[in-house]
Amino acid sequence: MYAQRAEPMRSARSPARLPWKKDIKRNGFLYLLYAPTLCYLVIFHYIPMFGVAIAFEDFNIRRGVFGSRWIGFDNFIDLFTGETFGLVMRNTVGMALLNLTIGFIAPILLALVLCEVRNKRFKRITQTITYMPFFVSTMVVCQLARFFLAREGGVTLLLSALGLPKQNWLANPNLPVFWLINCFTDIWQGTGYGSIVYVAAISAVNGDLHEAAAIDGAGRFRRIVSITIPSIKPMIIMMLTLRVGTVFMSGFDKILLLYMPRTYDVADVISTYTYRMAFGSSINYGLSAASGLFQSLVATALLLLSNAMNRRLTAYSLF
Amino acid sequence: MERLKNLYRAIGAMLAALLLTSSCAFAADDGLVNAAPDAPESSFSYWISRGDDVSYYEAYQQNPGVEYLMTKAWGPNQTRLSFDFRVPIMGSEQDNFNTMLATGDYTDVMELTYYNDSVIELYEDGIILDLTPYVEQYMPNYMAWLDAHPDYKQTATNVVDGQPKFLQLYSYYEGVNDPWCGWCYRRDWIIQFGKRPDGSSFTGGFTKTLVDGTPDENSWTDDVVFPSGETYPKLISDWEWMLGIFKTAIDTLGIEDGYGMSVFYPGFIASGDLITGFNSAGTWYKGLDGKIQYGLTGGGFRAYLQCFSTWFKNGWVDAAFTEHTGEMFWRTDEAKVRQGKVGLWYGLEAQLLNRMDDGEGLKKGVVVFAAPNPINDVYGSASERNVIPRTMFLASLEGQATVVTDKAKDKDLAALFTFLDWQFSREGAKLKILGLSKEQYEETRNELYTRLGFTEGAYYANQTPDGELYKLLPEIEADDRLANAVRPIRFFWLDATATLTIPNEGMKADQQRVWLTYSNTGTLNTSFIKQLSPADTNLYSKVNTQVTEFANKHVPDFIMGGKDPFSDKDWDAWVKAVNKYKPDQVTQALQTLLEQLSQ
Numbered sequence: 001m002y003a004q005r006a007e008p009m010r011s012a013r014s015p016a017r018l019p020w021k022k023d024i025k026r027n028g029f030l031y032l033l034y035a036p037t038l039c040y041l042v043i044f045h046y047i048p049m050f051g052v053a054i055a056f057e058d059f060n061i062r063r064g065v066f067g068s069r070w071i072g073f074d075n076f077i078d079l080f081t082g083e084t085f086g087l088v089m090r091n092t093v094g095m096a097l098l099n100l101t102i103g104f105i106a107p108i109l110l111a112l113v114l115c116e117v118r119n120k121r122f123k124r125i126t127q128t129i130t131y132m133p134f135f136v137s138t139m140v141v142c143q144l145a146r147f148f149l150a151r152e153g154g155v156t157l158l159l160s161a162l163g164l165p166k167q168n169w170l171a172n173p174n175l176p177v178f179w180l181i182n183c184f185t186d187i188w189q190g191t192g193y194g195s196i197v198y199v200a201a202i203s204a205v206n207g208d209l210h211e212a213a214a215i216d217g218a219g220r221f222r223r224i225v226s227i228t229i230p231s232i233k234p235m236i237i238m239m240l241t242l243r244v245g246t247v248f249m250s251g252f253d254k255i256l257l258l259y260m261p262r263t264y265d266v267a268d269v270i271s272t273y274t275y276r277m278a279f280g281s282s283i284n285y286g287l288s289a290a291s292g293l294f295q296s297l298v299a300t301a302l303l304l305l306s307n308a309m310n311r312r313l314t315a316y317s318l319f
Numbered sequence: 320m321e322r323l324k325n326l327y328r329a330i331g332a333m334l335a336a337l338l339l340t341s342s343c344a345f346a347a348d349d350g351l352v353n354a355a356p357d358a359p360e361s362s363f364s365y366w367i368s369r370g371d372d373v374s375y376y377e378a379y380q381q382n383p384g385v386e387y388l389m390t391k392a393w394g395p396n397q398t399r400l401s402f403d404f405r406v407p408i409m410g411s412e413q414d415n416f417n418t419m420l421a422t423g424d425y426t427d428v429m430e431l432t433y434y435n436d437s438v439i440e441l442y443e444d445g446i447i448l449d450l451t452p453y454v455e456q457y458m459p460n461y462m463a464w465l466d467a468h469p470d471y472k473q474t475a476t477n478v479v480d481g482q483p484k485f486l487q488l489y490s491y492y493e494g495v496n497d498p499w500c501g502w503c504y505r506r507d508w509i510i511q512f513g514k515r516p517d518g519s520s521f522t523g524g525f526t527k528t529l530v531d532g533t534p535d536e537n538s539w540t541d542d543v544v545f546p547s548g549e550t551y552p553k554l555i556s557d558w559e560w561m562l563g564i565f566k567t568a569i570d571t572l573g574i575e576d577g578y579g580m581s582v583f584y585p586g587f588i589a590s591g592d593l594i595t596g597f598n599s600a601g602t603w604y605k606g607l608d609g610k611i612q613y614g615l616t617g618g619g620f621r622a623y624l625q626c627f628s629t630w631f632k633n634g635w636v637d638a639a640f641t642e643h644t645g646e647m648f649w650r651t652d653e654a655k656v657r658q659g660k661v662g663l664w665y666g667l668e669a670q671l672l673n674r675m676d677d678g679e680g681l682k683k684g685v686v687v688f689a690a691p692n693p694i695n696d697v698y699g700s701a702s703e704r705n706v707i708p709r710t711m712f713l714a715s716l717e718g719q720a721t722v723v724t725d726k727a728k729d730k731d732l733a734a735l736f737t738f739l740d741w742q743f744s745r746e747g748a749k750l751k752i753l754g755l756s757k758e759q760y761e762e763t764r765n766e767l768y769t770r771l772g773f774t775e776g777a778y779y780a781n782q783t784p785d786g787e788l789y790k791l792l793p794e795i796e797a798d799d800r801l802a803n804a805v806r807p808i809r810f811f812w813l814d815a816t817a818t819l820t821i822p823n824e825g826m827k828a829d830q831q832r833v834w835l836t837y838s839n840t841g842t843l844n845t846s847f848i849k850q851l852s853p854a855d856t857n858l859y860s861k862v863n864t865q866v867t868e869f870a871n872k873h874v875p876d877f878i879m880g881g882k883d884p885f886s887d888k889d890w891d892a893w894v895k896a897v898n899k900y901k902p903d904q905v906t907q908a909l910q911t912l913l914e915q916l917s918q
Contacts, residue, residue: 060436061421062444083869083899151639171642260644261585261871276868283417283435284861 054289061285075290082277084268092269094176096247098183104243106191108236111198112224127199130192142257145185146170171262178259178267182251185258197239201232237316245303249295270295349746349759354392354399361731362401364426366419367809368433368719370406375767375804379404383765384750384807390763393741394457394734404810420446427727428735430810431487431720435860437853438722439477442486447722450485450736451476457736460743464491464813471717473916474846488739489846490718493748494817498713500649501834502690503666504552504561508568509543513561525673536672537825539686551688551833554696555596555626558663562635565662574681577660579630582640583648586627586874587620588665589867591710591842597623597695598706601870602863603902603909604841607706611843611909613902615870616894619706622699624877624884629698631878637661641875648712659685671830691836710841713834717844721811739811748815753778753789754806767805777805781821790821843909850916855908866900 024031050065055075057068079085110130117123133141148155149169160166169177209227218226229236252271259267274291278284311317370379379385380402393400405426407415416433419425425446431438441447454461465472471491476483510523523541525534543550545557552558565579587594589601591614598607599619606612614620630636637643643652649665656664659681666687676685692708727735741747750759754777760768768774778789795802803809822828851859873893876882882889 060440060444061417062441062446064421083865168639168642171639260642261868262641262875264868264872277864 052289052293054285055293056290057286059285059289061283071286075284075286076294078287079274079277079290079294082273084265084273087265088268088270088273091179091266092248095179095182095251095269098176098179099186099247099251100240100243103183103186103190104240106187107194108198108232110191111195111202112228114195114199115202115228116220116224127192127195130195132192133189134193136189138253139257141185141189142254145181145258149181170258171260173263173266175266178263181258182255182267185254186251197235198232201235202228205231233314234316237310237314238318241303241306241310241318244306245299248299248302349750350744351388351391351741351746352397353390353762354397358392358399359396359731360399360401361734362403363428363727363730363735364403364405365428365810366405366416366426367430368407368412368416369409369809370404371804371809372800375801379406379809381767382807382809383755383760383763383767383805386765387750387755387759387763388738388741388807394731394737396731396734398731398734400731400734400738425724425726427724427730429722429724431722437851437856438486438720438849439479440853440856441722442477442479442484443853445725447486447724448728449479450488450723453723453732453736454485454488457733458740458743460740460747461488464743468716471844471846474844474850477850478915487720487722487849488811489720490812490814492716492718492817493813493815493819495713495716495835496814496816497668497823497828497831498834499668499831500666500713501831502663502692503670503687504663504690505565505568505661505685506541506543506688507684507686508662509561509564510541512568512571513543513564515544534673536674536827539672539826552690552693555693555698556696558690558693559630559697562630562633562663566633566635568662569660572681574660576655577662578637579635579661580663581637581643581651581656581661581665582627582878583651583665584641584643584646584875585871586640586878587623587870588648588712590712591708592665592692592712594620594623595708595710595841596693596706597626597699598703599623600710600841602867603843603906604710605843605913606841607709611906611913613906615866616897616902618699619703621884621890622695622703624874626695626698627878628880628884631880636878641879658682663690668827668831671827689830689833691833708837709839711837711839713839715839715842715844717846718812718814720846720849742811743813745815745819748813749789749819751806751808751812752814752816752819753791754795771801771805773805783821788821789819847912847916848909850912851908855905855912858908859905862900862902862905866897866902869897869900 018026053065054068056070056072057065058071058074059065059068082088114123114127117126147153150156151166151168156166156169159169169181172178205228209231210223213223213227249271251269252275255267255269255272256275259272270291274288278288278291307317307319367379371382376382380389385402385404389399389401391400392398403426413433416429419429420434434441438447442449465475468491471489475485475489477486478484479486506523510521513521515521521541521543523539523543525536525538526540527535527538529535545552545554546560547554547557549557552561562579569577569579587601591600591604594600594614597619599612599617599622600614601620602615603611603613627636631638637652640651646652649667651664652661653666655661656666656670657675659675671687671689673686675687676682692711694706694708695704697704721739723732723735742751749756755763755765755768755773756778757774757776760774760776768777773792773795777795778791780787780789790796791802795805823831848859849856873882873896877884877889877893882893884890
C-alpha cells in the first residue's frame with residue numbers, strides 16, 4: 001500500500017527525433033561541450049583497443065604489435081590449460097560472489113541505518129568515520145590486515161576467545177578463510193564510501209510518504225521495507241549492474257599483497273595467476289593480454305546478462 | 320728583424336717545454352693522454368641500472384672518475400669521449416628498460432641486467448651490434464682476461480649461424496670478494512648451553528675491551544669443538560647437534576616466539592646453498608659428472624627434504640616459515656633475528672660477532688659466527704653424503720653484461736672500445752675500485768673531491784710482500800654511499816678488489832671468508848643460460864616459472880608433514896608432478912649447449 005512503483009531508469013525517447021545535421025545545428029554548443037569527452041574516449045579508450053591483438057601474438061616488445069608473430073589462440077590455450085587454472089577460476093568466482101552478496105549489501109544497510117539516525121551530529125561523525133578507510137591505500141589496508149590477523153593480532157585474539165584456533169589466519173589454506181578475509185577487508189574499506197550514493201538516494205525519497213505511513217501506524221522497520229527500499233530500488237539495480245561488471249576483475253592488488261605460496265590454492269584469482277605466469281623469469285605480454293581480454297569479455301557478458309535479468313525481473317535496467 | 324723572430328721562436332719553444340714539463344709533473348701514471356683542445360669528439364648515451372646518491376652529484380657523468388676519463392684521448396684518432404648516462408628511478412628499472420626497447424628510444428650503450436630474453440634475438444632484430452671485430456682489434460686487455468679464464472671465455476660469445484660472436488661484454492671480478500651474506504649462528508649460545516661429550520662445558524668470551532668499554536671483537540676466544548672435531552659446524556650432524564643446543568637455549572631462556580633456525584619461505588634456496596651439501600640444487604646445475612642436472616627431482620633434494628622434515632618435527636626450525644613471504648632469503652624474519660630469538664639463519668656480514676649486542680634483553684651478549692654450507696653425512700644414500708658443496712648464491716666471477724646498439728654504429732666505435740678496454744687494464748681497475756689518485760685529482764681538481772677534502776686522492780698504498788696494494792681512505796671505506804660516489808663503479812668494469820687491495824683483517828673478515836670455504840663450480844652462470852637459442856630461452860623461462868611456482872607451493876608440505884619425504888609413494892608423486900612441467904626438456908637444451916661450447 002505504501003510502495004510507490006518507480007519508473008524504469010531508461011529515459012523515454014523524444015517523440016520526434018531530428019535528423020542529425022539539424023540536431024547538430026540546433027544543439028551545436030552542447031556538442032561542442034561534449035567534444036573533449038569524445039576525444040578523450042576515442043584517444044585513450046578506443047584507439048588503444050587495437051592492442052588486444054597482443055593476446056593473439058607471441059608479442060615481442062621490440063617488434064611491436066605489427067611485427068610480432070601471430071599465434072592465434074595459443075596464449076588462451078596456455079592460460080586455460082595451466083595446471084591450477086581450475087582452482088583459480090573457482091577462487092575468482094567464489095570471491096566475486098561473496099563481494100556481490102555480502103559486499104554489495106553492506107553499504108545499503110549502512111545507508112539505511114544512517115538515515116534512521118536522528119542525532120545529526122552523530123550521523124555526520126559516523127559517516128565521516130566510515131568513509132575514512134576508503135582513502136587508506138591498499139598497501140596500508142593489507143599491512144593492517146597482516147597485523148590484526150597475525151598469530152598475536154587483535155582479530156586473532158578475539159577469534160581465539162570465541163574458541164577458534166590461534167593461528168595466522170592469512171596463512172590458513174582452508175576455504176573459505178581467505179575469501180572471507182578478502183571480502184571483509186573490502187567491506188571495511190568500501191562500505192562507508194559506497195553508502196554515500198544510497199544515503200543521497202534515500203534523502204530524495206518523498207517525505208510525505210513516510211509521514212502518511214507513520215500516520216497509518218507503520219513503524220520504522222515497516223517504512224524502510226515498504227517505502228525506502230522500493231524507492232531506492234532503481235539505484236540499487238544500477239549499482240548492482242555496474243558492480244557485476246567489475247567484480248570479476250577486482251581485488252588484484254590486495255590479493256597480491258595478502259596471499260602467499262601456501263594459500264595460492266585458495267587465494268589465487270585470474271589476475272594474480274596471470275601476473276605470476278606472465279611476469280616470471282621473463283615477461284610474457286601475450287599471456288597477460290589474453291588474460292586481460294578474457295576477463296574483459298566475461299565482465300562485459302556479465303554486465304549484459306545482469307542488465308537483461310534486471311530488466312526482465314524488476315522492470316529496471318541500466319540501458 | 321730575423322733576430323727578433325728567432326728570439327720569439329726560442330721563447331715559444333721554452334714556454335712549450337715548460338708547459339709540457341708541468342703537464343708531465345701532474346700527469347697521472349695511468350698511460351692515458353689528455354685530449355687535445357681540438358681533438359675530435361664523440362658522444363655516447365649509456366643506460367646503467369643504478370646511479371649514485373644525488374646529494375653528491377645529479378648526473379652520473381659528474382662522477383669524479385667519469386669526469387676524469389672524459390678529459391682523456393681514446394682510440395686511433397685520439398678522440399675525446401663524452402657520455403650521457405641515463406639512470407632509471409630506483410624501483411622502475413625493468414619498466415624503464417622495457418619502455419626504452421619498445422619505443423626504440425634506447426641508448427648507444429646499455430647494461431643488460433634487466434633483459435631476460437635471448438640476446439641473439441636482439442642481434443637478429445638489428446638492435447645490438449656484433450662486437451667481434453671491435454673486441455678483437457681494440458680490446459687486448461679484455462681478451463687477455465678471457466684467455467686467462469677459459470671457463471668464462473667459453474660463454475663470453477654467442478653462437479650465431481654457427482659462428483661465435485661477441486654480442487655482449489661482461490664485467491668480471493678478478494677474484495671472489497669478501498661475501499656480504501651467508502649462514503650465521505649464535506656462538507654464545509653454544510658456549511652457554513652446549514656440552515662436550517664428557518658433560519663438561521665450553522668456555523669462551525672477549526678478552527679485551529675498547530676505550531668505550533665495549534668488547535673488542537678481535538679478542539674473542541673459545542674452546543668450542545663440534546662433533547665432527549672441527550671448530551666450526553662442518554657437517555649436517557654438527558648442525559643437528561647445534562640445533563639441539565639452540566632448542567635448549569630457547570626453552571631455558573623462555574623465549575616463547577623463538578626458534579632454532581629460520582627458513583626461507585618456500586623451504587629451500589633455489590641457488591643451492593643448503594641443498595648443495597646433499598649433492599643437489601634448487602634448479603638446473605652442473606653435476607659432479609660435468610653434466611647438466613635438474614635438482615628438484617633428484618635424490619639429493621629428497622635427502623634434503625628428509626633432513627628438513629626431521630628438523631621440523633624436532634621443533635628446530637621456524638614453524639611459521641611459510642608466512643615470511645616477500646622477504647629475501649638473507650633477511651628472513653630479520654626482526655626476530657635482531658631481537659636475539661633465533662639460533663641459526665642466513666644473514667648479513669653486519670650481524671657478525673658482537674654487532675647485534677646492544678646490551679639490552681636477549682640481545683645482550685650475542686656473538687654471531689659464520690658457518691659454511693654444511694656437508695650432509697646423515698640423510699639419503701651414499702651418493703648424497705659427504706659431497707663438497709658446489710652450488711651457491713655467492714662466489715661467481717661474472718658481473719653484468721653490456722651491449723652496444725645500432726644507434727652507435729656511425730660514431731667513433733674505435734674510441735669507445737679503447738675506452739671500454741682500458742677498464743680492464745690494471746690502471747683502469749684501480750680507478751674503478753679505488754677512485755682518483757692524488758695525481759688524477761690534481762689533473763681535474765674534481766669538485767666533489769675538493770669539497771670532501773680528498774685532495775690527496777681517495778686511497779693510500781702500502782708495500783706488501785705481494786707488491787704494492789691499496790686501500791680506500793677509512794672515512795670512505797666506512798660509508799658505502801660515499802664509496803660508491805667517489806668511484807666510477809656503475810658501468811662496465813673489472814673488479815680487481817681481490818688482487819689490488821689490502822685484504823681486510825680481523826675476526827670479522829676471517830668470519831666472512833668462512834662463507835667462501837667452498838668454490839662455486841656447479842652454478843650455471845647467466846652468460847651460459849644466455850647462450851640458449853630464442854626458442855630454448857622461451858622454454859627455459861616458461862618451465863622455470865611454472866616449476867618454481869609449483870615447488871614454492873608444495874615443498875613446505877614435505878617439511879611440515881603434509882607429505883612424507885621418506886615415503887616412496889609421496890616422493891614418486893612429487894617427481895611425477897614436477898616432471899609434468901617437462902624440466903627434462905630444459906635439461907636437454909642446456910646439456911646440448913654445454914656440449915656445443917665444450918667443442
